[in-house]
Amino acid sequence: MHLKKSDARIHKMPSRKGVVDKKKHSRNPVSNEQSIIYWCKDCNVPLLDKKCGVCEGEIFEIKLSGPGDIRFCSPYERELLGKLLLSEFGRDPLGEKLVLLNKISGEDKTAQVIVDGLNIGTLLFDMSLMEYRFEISEAGAQVLHGLIGSRTVTLKKTKMHLNGKKVSSELVESSTNDINTGDPVIVVSGNLVGVGISLVDGDNMATADGPVLKVRKISSSDLKLSSRVATIEDAITANLPHLRKIGKNAMNTIKGIASQKEHRKLPVHVSFSGGKDSLVVLDLTLSALKGRDVRAFFLNTGIEFPETVEFVHSHCEKRGIELIESKAENAFWENLESFGPPAKDFRWCCKVCKLGPAGAIIDQCSEDGGVCLTIDGKRKFESFSRSNISASEKNPFVPNQLNIFPIRDWRAIEVWLYIYWRKLDYNPLYDVGFERVGCYLCPAELSAEYERLKDLHPSIYDRWNSFLLKWAKSKGLSDEYVRHGMWRWKELPPKMLKLARELGIETEPSSVIDDFDITLTSGFSPCREGGFTVEASVKGVLVSEASAILNMLGSTVVSEELGMVLLKMDSGTVKFFSSGSLKVTANSKEDAHSCLEATAKQLLRASKCTECGICLKVCPVNAIELGSEKGRVYINDSCIRCGKCTDGCVVLKYSDKILSAMLNGRK
Numbered sequence: 001m002h003l004k005k006s007d008a009r010i011h012k013m014p015s016r017k018g019v020v021d022k023k024k025h026s027r028n029p030v031s032n033e034q035s036i037i038y039w040c041k042d043c044n045v046p047l048l049d050k051k052c053g054v055c056e057g058e059i060f061e062i063k064l065s066g067p068g069d070i071r072f073c074s075p076y077e078r079e080l081l082g083k084l085l086l087s088e089f090g091r092d093p094l095g096e097k098l099v100l101l102n103k104i105s106g107e108d109k110t111a112q113v114i115v116d117g118l119n120i121g122t123l124l125f126d127m128s129l130m131e132y133r134f135e136i137s138e139a140g141a142q143v144l145h146g147l148i149g150s151r152t153v154t155l156k157k158t159k160m161h162l163n164g165k166k167v168s169s170e171l172v173e174s175s176t177n178d179i180n181t182g183d184p185v186i187v188v189s190g191n192l193v194g195v196g197i198s199l200v201d202g203d204n205m206a207t208a209d210g211p212v213l214k215v216r217k218i219s220s221s222d223l224k225l226s227s228r229v230a231t232i233e234d235a236i237t238a239n240l241p242h243l244r245k246i247g248k249n250a251m252n253t254i255k256g257i258a259s260q261k262e263h264r265k266l267p268v269h270v271s272f273s274g275g276k277d278s279l280v281v282l283d284l285t286l287s288a289l290k291g292r293d294v295r296a297f298f299l300n301t302g303i304e305f306p307e308t309v310e311f312v313h314s315h316c317e318k319r320g321i322e323l324i325e326s327k328a329e330n331a332f333w334e335n336l337e338s339f340g341p342p343a344k345d346f347r348w349c350c351k352v353c354k355l356g357p358a359g360a361i362i363d364q365c366s367e368d369g370g371v372c373l374t375i376d377g378k379r380k381f382e383s384f385s386r387s388n389i390s391a392s393e394k395n396p397f398v399p400n401q402l403n404i405f406p407i408r409d410w411r412a413i414e415v416w417l418y419i420y421w422r423k424l425d426y427n428p429l430y431d432v433g434f435e436r437v438g439c440y441l442c443p444a445e446l447s448a449e450y451e452r453l454k455d456l457h458p459s460i461y462d463r464w465n466s467f468l469l470k471w472a473k474s475k476g477l478s479d480e481y482v483r484h485g486m487w488r489w490k491e492l493p494p495k496m497l498k499l500a501r502e503l504g505i506e507t508e509p510s511s512v513i514d515d516f517d518i519t520l521t522s523g524f525s526p527c528r529e530g531g532f533t534v535e536a537s538v539k540g541v542l543v544s545e546a547s548a549i550l551n552m553l554g555s556t557v558v559s560e561e562l563g564m565v566l567l568k569m570d571s572g573t574v575k576f577f578s579s580g581s582l583k584v585t586a587n588s589k590e591d592a593h594s595c596l597e598a599t600a601k602q603l604l605r606a607s608k609c610t611e612c613g614i615c616l617k618v619c620p621v622n623a624i625e626l627g628s629e630k631g632r633v634y635i636n637d638s639c640i641r642c643g644k645c646t647d648g649c650v651v652l653k654y655s656d657k658i659l660s661a662m663l664n665g666r667k
Contacts, residue, residue, distance in 0.1 A: 035068025036061055037413070039117035044228040045235040046070075046100060046117075048414060049242045054234075060117050065104050069381035070114070071412035072232070073099035076433040081113065081123055084134040088184070090150040093143070096229050100413070107495055108485070109435070109448035116226045118143065125448035127484055127499055132448070138216070141186040141195040142223040148186075150178050153196065153205060153213055155189040162189065162218050166199070166211035175205040187215050194218025236421045243421055246414060250281075250406035251288035253391055254375060257404050258289060263373055269324070270375045272296040272316070274308040274427050275437040277377030277407065280418050282321070284406060285375045295322045297361055297374065301353035302328040303439040306457070311427045318425075326357035339579055340471060344443045345542055346490045347563025348579030353439075355562050362401050376403045381411050432456065440464075443488035450485065476510025490542060516540035516607035518582070518600050520663055524589045531572075532592040536582040536663070538603060543578045545606045548631030550574075552623075552639050552646070553598055567599065574599050600659050601652055608651040609633050615645035 038047035042057030050059060064070060073081065078099055082092040094115055101111035101123065109125040113134075120140030126133050136144070145152070153175045155167065179185055179202030187196040196215040200208045236243070258268055268289055270282045285294055298312050316323040331352045342349040362372045393403050407415070419426055427437050433452040438445065440453055441464045454461040468482045481487065484505065486496055492507055500507045517539040527533045547558045547565040554569035563578030572586030572595040582599070586592035609632040615624050623638040624645060635645075646652060 035064045035066060035070075035411075037064065037068075037070060038062065040238055041117075041226075042228075043234060043238050044116060044226045044230045045098065045238045046114075046413065047242075048239050048411075048417075051241070052238050053241045054238045062114070062117060064102050065112070067381045068102065069379075069412045070100055070102040071435075072416050073101050073113075074433065075431045077101065077123065080132055081134065084123075084132060088134060088151060089136075089144055089148050090178075091144075091148045093147050093225065096231075097225070098230055098232070098235060103435075107499065109446045112137075113140075115143075118223060118225075125446065127447060128503060130447070130451070130483065136184050136186070136195050138194045138219065139223055142193045142221040143225055145186055145188065145193045145221060150176050151183060152176050152186045152188060153179070153198070153202075155187065155213075157190045162187075162192070162194075162215045164215065164217075166214045168210065169204075169206050169208050169212050172206045172212060175202045177202045179205065185213070187213070187218055189218065191220055192218045193221035232420050236417055239417055240421070243414070243417055246407075246410065247284065247287075247418065250284050250410075253406040254285055254288040254404060257391070257402075258292070258373060263371070263402075266371060266373045267293045267295060268373050268375065269295050269297050271377065271403075272298050272312060272323075273377075273437065274298070274304075274312040275377070276412075276415050276419060276426055276430065277379060277382075277410075279315070279377075279424060279426055280410075280415050281375050281377040281407060283418075283422055283424060286319070286321075295324055298323060298325045299354055299357050299361070300325055300327045301332065301349075301357075301439050302330060303332050303349075303353065303441055305429055305437070305440050307429050308427060308437055311425075315425060324361060326361045328353040328357050335579075336467065341468060341487050342441075342443050342563075343488055343490045345544055346578045347443070347543075347561070348577065349439070349442075350559075350562040351564060351577045351579055351581065355564075372401045374401055374403050376405055377407060378405050379410055379415075380408050447485040476506075478505060480505050481507070516604055518603065518659065518663060521581075524592055527585060531585060531587045532589045533586075534584045534592050534596055536584075536596065536600075538576070538580045538582050540607045541580075541603045543576065545631040546576050546603060548628075548634040549602050549606045550576075550599065550635075551637065552635040552641055552643075553602060554641075569595055569598070571595055576603075596663075597659065600663070601646065601655050604655055604659065605646075605649055605651050606631060606633055614648050618644045618648040620644065 038050055039045070039060040039062055040047055040052040040055065040057055041060060042055050043052055045052075047059065052059065081099065082094070085092040085094070097115055100114040102114060103111050104122070106124055107127040109123075111123050112119050113121050113123050118139045119137055120143055121134055121136040123132065123134055125131070154173045155162075155171050156173045158171060160171075179198045181198060181201055183198045185196050185198050187194050194215060194217050196213050196218075198205070198213055200212045205212050257263065258266075268285060270278065270285050272278045272282055282296060296312075296316050300309065312325075313323065315321075332349055335348070335352050339348045391405060391408070393405070394401070429437050434449050435446070436449075440457070440460060465482070468487055469479055472478065472482050472487065480503065484499065484503065486492060486500065486505070486507065489496065492500065497507065519537050520534065521537050522533075522535040524532050524534045543558070543563055543565055547556055550556050550565060550567045554567050556568075557566045558564075559566075565576050567574040567576070571591040572584055574595055575583045576599070582596075584592050584595045584599070586595055609626070611626045611632060613626065615633070616622075616626065620642065621638045621640055623636050623640070625634040625636065626632065628634050
């Protein structure tokens with residue numbers, strides 16, 4: 001075997017803006033360091049290890065922009081890519097080749113297209129046009145050059161440095177007449193080939209005044225597609241030693257924890273969502289714990305894709321697995337008018353549709369109040385918030401549940417190779433344009449995938465879209481606000497604000513969120529498990545803002561999926577949900593009141609902060625940031641909880657009177 005780190009066929013893929021590439025490889029995506037896969041030149045397949053399981057040929061290293069959760073192109077995406085190549089360049093030269101997609105940063109769905117170990121371009125969903133585009137790369141231009149006769153500008157030979165330069169018509173030798181202003185084009189100059197953007201129509205390329213072309217990147221051309229067309233079966237065979245190794249490691253993780261003395265007699269439950277990751281974990285668990293009682297959990301939120309519900313039931317029935325299903329029924333629709341559409345930073349739906357049913361399932365499956373052992377398919381590469389998953393974790397939001405994460409280090413390509421290797425049936429949604437499988441109206445879903453809902457299930461789409469349009473109208477927002485997916489945030493991120501400005505879409509609702517308010521929804525009452533509880537409703541504070549400041553009162557845990565922050569204080573526990581619901585649990589009524597009052601003060605502070613900076617001056621350990629992306633007031637882990645910033649806060653000077661009036665029903 002010959003492993004090369006620098007070769008004409010190796011291309012360092014561009015990092016996301018603002019990310020510094022490190023030389024040392026790390027699989028922790030939270031660091032944004034580059035991830036690596038390999039490519040066997042002879043077999044022409046991707047490798048997940050430095051050695052091919054078939055041959056001793058030359059191996060190439062491919063560096064991927066983080067998180068590096070690379071996967072195989074789905075049939076729908078392959079058809080889409082072929083149509084784009086045909087429409088833009090007149091030919092699809094990829095044929096039956098294996099195509100990989102590496103997710104990168106972008107407005108919406110954005111992925112580098114990798115063929116034969118080469119990054120040939122980017123497949124992206126354009127949020128302005130609400131349609132897919134393909135942006136060819138330098139390597140893609142060199143591969144296509146000679147295969148096609150379209151979208152090409154030939155420049156005269158020059159000693160001028162062309163990369164990143166705009167060129168005038170005097171330098172144009174010829175151009176094809178199928179070029180429109182703004183089109184990506186293949187640029188040729190002598191033995192140099194690269195990619196550029198046309199600034200004029202092709203007919204005017206040789207005569208127009210001023211710059212006519214911007215060259216993005218150009219270099220000596222020596223790249224070609226391989227003559228070998230590999231199959232998925234070839235990829236499986238080449239990666240078989242690696243698949244066996246990671247499969248064995250995952251099963252050992254399951255066995256090691258499930259076989260511990262305190263867990264040996266417990267029933268084992270697999271969290272089965274109908275997605276690819278939970279499918280693999282279910283198969284691994286059945287293999288690891290043969291003869292053990294293994295059941296499947298399914299939290300049916302009531303807003304699942306019909307295909308998902310059908311797949312979960314049919315797969316479990318086919319394999320003889322006991323399925324425990326908890327249904328949220330119409331909980332989402334019953335709460336929709338009160339809360340409005342869920343958002344990435346306002347996931348009230350998770351509390352209503354997941355947390356309640358999950359608790360019911362755990363209570364049902366925990367024998368005599370004991371631990372419920374749950375095997376879960378969460379992976380580090382799915383999101384930055386999941387990058388620090390341990391082999392097993394107690395669930396801070398669902399009592400009595402111990403979660404095991406056996407594939408936490410796997411990438412999507414490993415998951416798919418395992419599925420193909422084991423010949424597992426999988427959710428058909430993956431073949432028709434969905435990278436992830438979840439609720440069909442989830443705000444975390446990409447707009448590209450939401451558009452597929454319109455094609456696949458028009459009646460479901462119409463019901464949800466009709467609500468969104470009605471909701472937007474009530475807020476003084478336009479139909480275009482909904483069409484371009486801006487409903488998916490309470491507070492639009494910079495990329496969406498930029499898009500809105502470009503499209504002339506108003507983003508400020510005429511009816512804004514109410515100012516800060518906190519109201520008791522239940523009195524101080526004994527809890528059946530012991531102690532006291534009190535519940536309140538909070539307005540004017542997001543979970544992200546709460547999590548940024550509550551660290552000063554105790555340790556906090558944030559769940560993006562459930563849309564909540566859990567605060568553990570010496571005298572009690574506080575749960576604050578994105579829906580505005582606040583629940584305090586403590587050993588005594590006095591402690592519950594103390595926790596509620598302390599929490600309410602900090603939430604008021606987060607909502608009303610004027611960024612005066614007094615707290616910065618009184619903090620002895622410099623634990624406070626103001627006006628950051630994390631919130632108006634952010635308290636980091638350096639906080640020693642001395643309370644000096646609370647004592648010196650102008651906002652909280654009259655907080656006792658303000659909060660007393662609110663909590664006693666007086667405004």
